[in-house]
Amino acid sequence: AQQNRMKLLIERAIIDLCSSTLLPDKMVIADLGCSSGPNALALVSVAVEAIHGYCLQFQQPPPELCVFLNDLPDNDFNTVVKSLVTLRRINDPVVLTGVTPGSFYERLFISSSVHLVCSSSSLHWLSKVQV
Numbered sequence: 001a002q003q004n005r006m007k008l009l010i011e012r013a014i015i016d017l018c019s020s021t022l023l024p025d026k027m028v029i030a031d032l033g034c035s036s037g038p039n040a041l042a043l044v045s046v047a048v049e050a051i052h053g054y055c056l057q058f059q060q061p062p063p064e065l066c067v068f069l070n071d072l073p074d075n076d077f078n079t080v081v082k083s084l085v086t087l088r089r090i091n092d093p094v095v096l097t098g099v100t101p102g103s104f105y106e107r108l109f110i111s112s113s114v115h116l117v118c119s120s121s122s123l124h125w126l127s128k129v130q131v
């Protein structure tokens with residue numbers, strides 16, 4: 001149920017994002033707190049599919065995509081990286097992948113570089129309240 005809700009939210013966010021401005025020809029997507037289990041790729045995979053679905057439906061050229069997975073440095077990124085290969089197989093247009101180890105309290109990306117940020121079941125891990 002949680003996964004279906006997240007899927008709907010991401011699909012809606014993609015529609016908002018893609019229809020509110022001119023569709024960018026390159027997009028960066030990030031998941032904060034991806035963990036390393038079977039769900040590590042779930043949100044970003046939904047986002048990639050939603051972008052491709054939107055472009056197909058509205059006959060727009062799909063953007064090149066870059067997908068970043070973030071978690072704390074002691075996360076099992078070896079396993080995450082092996083599973084990222086499945087996204088990397090999409091070649092037309094290219095989907096590139098990477099990891100950004102570190103706390104999401106800190107700077108993870110260069111400025112104005114990320115189009116969509118997803119995060120599921122991670123924010124309740126917050127140890128600080130940002131105001």
Ligand SMILES: C[S@@+](CC[C@H](N)C(=O)[O-])C[C@H]1O[C@@H](n2cnc3c(N)ncnc32)[C@H](O)[C@@H]1O
Binds near residue numbers: 032034039103105
């Ligand atoms: C309950 S898991 C959720 C995993 C996945 N997003 C899901 O929905 O199944 C929470 C994850 O958030 C990560 N996390 C917690 N605090 C974090 C922080 N400050 N920066 C980055 N990741 C964090 C944890 O390491 C953990 O992998």
